[in-house]
Every structure is written in structure tokens, then in C-alpha cells.
Amino acid sequence: MSGTYARPEALVSADWVQEHLNDPKVRIVETDEDAALYHMGHIPGAVEIGWHLQLQDQLRRDYIDVPRFEALCSAAGIANDTTVVFYGDNANWWACYALWAFQLFGHKDCRIMDGGYALWKAEGRPMTTEIPSPTPTPYKVQKADEAAIRAFRDEVLAHAKAGRPMIDVRSPDEYTGKKLHMEGYPQEGALRGGHIPGARSVPWKRAINADGTFKSADELQALYEGEIGMKPSDDVVAYCRIGERSSHTWFVLKYLLGYPKVRNYDGSWTEWGNLVRVPIALGEEPGKI
Amino acid sequence: MPAALDEIIEELRDTDRQERIELLIDMAKRLPPLPDRLAHFKDEAHRVPECQSPVFLVVEIDGDRVRLFADAPIEAPTVRGFVAILVEGLDGATVEEILTLPSDLVERTGMPEILGMLRVRGLHGVLGRMKMMVARAAAVDAASRDRAN
Numbered sequence: 167m168s169g170t171y172a173r174p175e176a177l178v179s180a181d182w183v184q185e186h187l188n189d190p191k192v193r194i195v196e197t198d199e200d201a202a203l204y205h206m207g208h209i210p211g212a213v214e215i216g217w218h219l220q221l222q223d224q225l226r227r228d229y230i231d232v233p234r235f236e237a238l239c240s241a242a243g244i245a246n247d248t249t250v251v252f253y254g255d256n257a258n259w260w261a262c263y264a265l266w267a268f269q270l271f272g273h274k275d276c277r278i279m280d281g282g283y284a285l286w287k288a289e290g291r292p293m294t295t296e297i298p299s300p301t302p303t304p305y306k307v308q309k310a311d312e313a314a315i316r317a318f319r320d321e322v323l324a325h326a327k328a329g330r331p332m333i334d335v336r337s338p339d340e341y342t343g344k345k346l347h348m349e350g351y352p353q354e355g356a357l358r359g360g361h362i363p364g365a366r367s368v369p370w371k372r373a374i375n376a377d378g379t380f381k382s383a384d385e386l387q388a389l390y391e392g393e394i395g396m397k398p399s400d401d402v403v404a405y406c407r408i409g410e411r412s413s414h415t416w417f418v419l420k421y422l423l424g425y426p427k428v429r430n431y432d433g434s435w436t437e438w439g440n441l442v443r444v445p446i447a448l449g450e451e452p453g454k455i
Numbered sequence: 456m457p458a459a460l461d462e463i464i465e466e467l468r469d470t471d472r473q474e475r476i477e478l479l480i481d482m483a484k485r486l487p488p489l490p491d492r493l494a495h496f497k498d499e500a501h502r503v504p505e506c507q508s509p510v511f512l513v514v515e516i517d518g519d520r521v522r523l524f525a526d527a528p529i530e531a532p533t534v535r536g537f538v539a540i541l542v543e544g545l546d547g548a549t550v551e552e553i554l555t556l557p558s559d560l561v562e563r564t565g566m567p568e569i570l571g572m573l574r575v576r577g578l579h580g581v582l583g584r585m586k587m588m589v590a591r592a593a594a595v596d597a598a599s600r601d602r603a604n
Contacts (some may be wrong), residue, residue, distance in 0.1 A: 199507070201569050202476045202483070202532040218571035255530065256507075284530070 169383035172424020177380065178251055178277050179413045180286050186251075187211055187292075193300070194387075196262040197254045198283065207293040209253070209286060213242045213300065217260045217410065221267045235271045236305045240417050243300025246274070246308060253279035253286065256377035257371070263413040266430055269364045272310040280419060288377070291385050314455050315416070317403050317429040319437055322362065323444060330366035331396050333404045335415045336435065340407070341367040343448040356439025360446040362405065363453040366394045370411040386423055398425050405431035405438070457552050460544025465566050467540075471500060473510035475565055486539035488553040489513065489526050497526060501588075505580020508534055510583070516596040520547050521589055533570060541585060550593040554586055561600050 171177060186192040187210055194212035196204050204214040215221065223230055230238065244250055250268060250301065252261035258278055265276045279286070317325070325332065325406060338343040342357035361367070373381055373387055382388070389394045402419060404412040409432030416430040431438075438444060447453030456464075462540040463482075467475055489497065489511070496513045503510040508531035515522040527535035545553055557563065561578045570578075 200531050200533045201571075201573075202479050203530070205476050206480055206529075206532050218574065257462075311485060362499075 169387065175420045176277050176421035177280050178314075179280055180291060182289060182290060183209065183251060183253075183279050183286075186249075189194065189249075191240060191247070192249045192251060194279075195242065195250055195252050195261075195264060196283070197252055197260040199254070199256045199260055201391065202254055203283065205295065205297075207287075207295050208290055210294045210296070211298050212253075212407075213298060215242065215264055217263050217267075221264060224261060226268050228253070229267055229270060230355065232307045232310075236307060239273075239305040240302045241300070243266055243298075243303050244273075245303040245305060245348065248303070249275040249277065251266045251277045251279050253282045255283045257284070257374050257414075258282040259370075259410050259414055262417040263410040266413040266416060269315055270310060270312050271307050278421075281377055284378050290441060313430055314427075315420075317405075317431040319431075319433050319441065321429075322364045322403055322405070322431050322433075322438070325401070326362055326364050326445070329364055329454060331394075331400045331402045332362060333390075333394075333415055334361045334365040334367050334404045335370040335404055335411045336361075336367075337369055338367060338450075341365075343446075354411045356435050358439045358446055360439070360448045361435075361452075362438055363445050363447040363455045365405070366452050367450075368415070369408075370406070373415060380418065380422060383422060390419065390423065396425075398423065400425065403429050403431050405434040406434045408432070409434045456556065457545060457548040458590050460515075460540070460548075463540050463544045464493075470565075472568055476568055479526050479569070480532050482539040482543065483527075483529065485538035486525065486527070486535060486542060489524050493524055503577070503584045505584070506534055507531075508577075509598040510534055510538060510581060512538075512585055512588055514585070514592045516550070516592050519549055521550055521553055521592075522546060523585070533566075534581070537561075537564070537566060538581060541564040541581065545585075550589055551568055553589045556582070556586065557580075 194209050195213050196208050197217050221229055228413045252265045254261040261278055268276050284451050334341050341361050346359045375381055404415045406412040409430055416428055419425045419428045444455050457571045459568060491528055493513050497511045501511045503511055505575045508528050510527040513524040525542050525544050560582055561575050567575050
């Protein structure tokens with residue numbers, strides 16, 4: 167492994183976490199796909215933040231507002247200068263999503279624990295079912311720069327029209343349009359299959375090893391720069407179905423490869439595939455507008 | 456609805472979110488492993504495609520009763536817990552009882568309050584697949600009895 171990650175401090179090892187379990191400046195946060203997993207056992211002292219019920223607004227399709235984010239951090243014992251380390255199941259899908267959401271509110275020091283829940287458990291590290299009750303901390307959102315990391319549909323349309331780089335991180339069947347919505351579950355579906363014209367297919371999982379850790383900087387470069395020809399100077403948009411898998415790729419591009427301009431389109435396919443009159447490409451070719 | 460399932464649902468409904476998660480985890484831990492004679496059914500034909508986690512269902516018809524077996528990873532306790540509810544509540548039920556289960560069973564178990572509305576799809580998938588497998592197994596069983604006559 168010759169190359170190193172562009173922002174190596176954003177990724178911490180399980181060893182690092184174990185050494186900082188009692189560090190008052192560090193808060194460990196578990197965010198999972200499975201809502202019961204945290205309660206089966208978690209890293210001692212880790213709090214749970216649910217991606218859906220806690221980070222998202224339950225009425226409008228959006229994230230919680232600033233006062234609610236402040237209350238959430240306060241209750242979790244997170245202060246403005248706390249180092250927040252996220253981990254979770256599914257090779258840190260939701261951990262990356264939670265980190266991205268924390269960045270929407272401008273939280274400074276956010277990190278991912280490499281390998282997530284599965285590796286911590288597989289290595290037989292300490293776990294507990296005890297739910298911590300942190301002392302509430304003062305928290306005030308300082309400077310949030312949502313526009314730098316979040317893309318909305320009109321911006322994505324302009325981006326596609328300009329032929330700028332886009333990554334579709336869903337499975338190949340979703341990309342080609344073979345898979346539509348699930349029969350009988352319209353609340354999860356899109357009315358059209360395919361991808362945003364110009365988007366290249368790089369399923370999110372290609373950025374990880376079998377044990378859920380991230381691939382090396384060289385391997386990631388070979389993937390995103392060698393295979394699909396992106397450059398660090400590119401203005402990149404990543405998307406998936408609801409923006410969680412693309413948070414993972416967003417983290418890789420932004421922190422591990424150090425691309426300064428990467429945005430996550432959280433509307434993703436559940437928005438694009440339902441929008442009236444937007445262009446869609448079918449099949450394996452990226453296509454163009 | 457079979458009394459055993461009704462009882463489990465009552466118990467789940469009587470709880471707050473935290474207690475419900477605990478109950479679900481208890482159920483997940485209690486799910487018996489697939490009997491050795493059925494272990495080879497952990498294949499694509501018995502997998503629930505709507506679930507991201509590998510969930511396997513095996514259905515047998517024994518007289519007028521349905522035998523239900525399942526496997527799901529402990530790392531996915533929600534789905535394993537839901538599968539365990541079905542196995543505990545429906546093993547030994549009649550074909551008719553299973554095919555006429557209400558389509559909002561997932562909602563009745565209070566899963567949306569645990570998972571949020573977005574992620575109950577996989578559970579609907581488990582229920583739908585189970586009904587389909589029971590219907591198919593019952594049809595095969597009826598056909599073989601016809602032949603025997």
C-alpha cells in the first residue's frame with residue numbers, strides 16, 4: 167500500500183476506538199440498518215442515532231431542523247468540539263449517512279470506524295447492552311454549509327446537462343432499469359427504472375473489502391480514476407435510491423480520496439424516477455442528455 | 456388469526472418502542488435452527504428476495520397442518536425477530552388460517568414504529584413469500600393425495 171488516504175484522520179481503527187472508550191472528548195455513535203441491532207449489544211458507551219426516526223423529519227422529506235439537531239446532540243452528549251465516531255452494520259452504510267447528515271449541520275470532527283459493527287464483533291472486542299445516559303452537553307450549530315455536500319434535483323439536472331461526472335452506486339439491475347419498484351410496495355418505489363443520463367455505475371460495495379473495511383487508497387484510485395476516469399478536480403454528484411449507499415461513496419471520494427467537491431443527491435432514484443419529464447437512460451451505457 | 460399469533464401480537468402492542476425491541480430480540484434469539492434434514496433448503500428457491508439479509512423459509516404440509524421452519528441471521532435481529540413471530544405464531548396452523556392472514560399483519564405487530572414506514576418492505580416480503588409457499592405446498596400436497604386415491 168503506497169498511497170495514503172487524503173484525510174486519514176476521518177477513518178479510525180477499532181483499536182483507536184477501544185483506546186478512546188473513556189475519552190470525554192470522543193463520542194461513539196452507532197447507526198444501523200437494523201433498528202434492533204444496537205440493543206443486542208454495542209460498543210461500551212456508544213449511543214444510538216437512528217437514521218430514519220431521529221435524523222429525518224417525519225412529516226416532510228427532509229432532515230431535522232437546527233433546533234432538533236442541537237437537541238439530539240445535546241442528549242447524546244455531543245458538544246461542538248466532540249470527536250464523533252460513527253459505526254454500524256452493512257459495512258457502515260448508515261454510519262456514513264449519519265456522518266453526512268452531521269456535516270449538513272457543520273459538525274467539525276466526524277469520523278468513521280473502519281470495518282463497522284461486524285469487524286468489531288468478529289474481533290471479539292467488548293460489547294454491552296447497557297444504554298448510556300450521557301450528561302447533556304450544550305450544542306449550538308455554528309456554520310452549516312449544506313450546499314457544499316447536498317445536491318437537489320434542479321442542480322442535478324443542470325449537472326447532467328453540463329455532462330459533469332455522476333456516480334450511480336446502486337446495483338447493476340437498478341442502474342440498467344431491470345429492477346423497478348417492488349410489486350405491492352408503492353411507498354418505496356419509483357415509477358420508472360434506469361439511471362440519470364451520464365451517470366456511471368460504480369456499486370458502493372466495490373469500495374470495500376470482504377471484512378467491511380475500506381479498500382486502500384491505491385485500489386480506490388484505480389476504481390474511480392482508472393476505471394471511470396474521474397479526477398480529484400471534478401465536481402461529482404453521487405446518488406442511489408434514498409441517499410444512504412451514496413453517502414458511503416461520498417465519504418470515500420471526499421475523505422479517502424480527498425475530492426474537494428462531492429455532493430450527495432439524497433433525493434436519489436426515489437425522486438428522479440418519479441419526476442415528471444426528467445430524462446432517464448436505460449441499459450448499461452451512461453447515455454447523455 | 457391463530458390464537459398463538461394473536462397472543463404474540465397482543466404482547467407486542469402493549470409495549471413502548473424500547474420494550475418492543477427487547478421482545479423482538481428475545482423472539483429472534485428463540486428462533487430454533489433449521490432441522491438438519493432441512494438444512495439443504497438454504498438455497499435461492501427458499502430465500503426471501505425482498506430481504507437484504509439472507510432469510511430462508513421452509514414449509515411442510517402435515518395432514519391439515521402447516522409446519523413452518525425458517526432461518527435468518529442474528530445480525531439482522533429485526534427481520535429474524537419477525538420471522539420468529541411467524542414461526543412461533545403460525546407453526547401448526549391450518550393452510551386456510553395462513554392464507555387468510557390479514558395483509559396488515561406487519562403493521563399490527565407494531566414493526567413500523569420500530570423501523571419507520573420506509574423499512575417494513577422486507578417484512579411484507581417475508582409474509583407474502585410465506586403465504587405463497589404455503590399455497591404452493593398445499594397444492595402439491597393435494598395433487599399427491601389425488602394421485603394416491
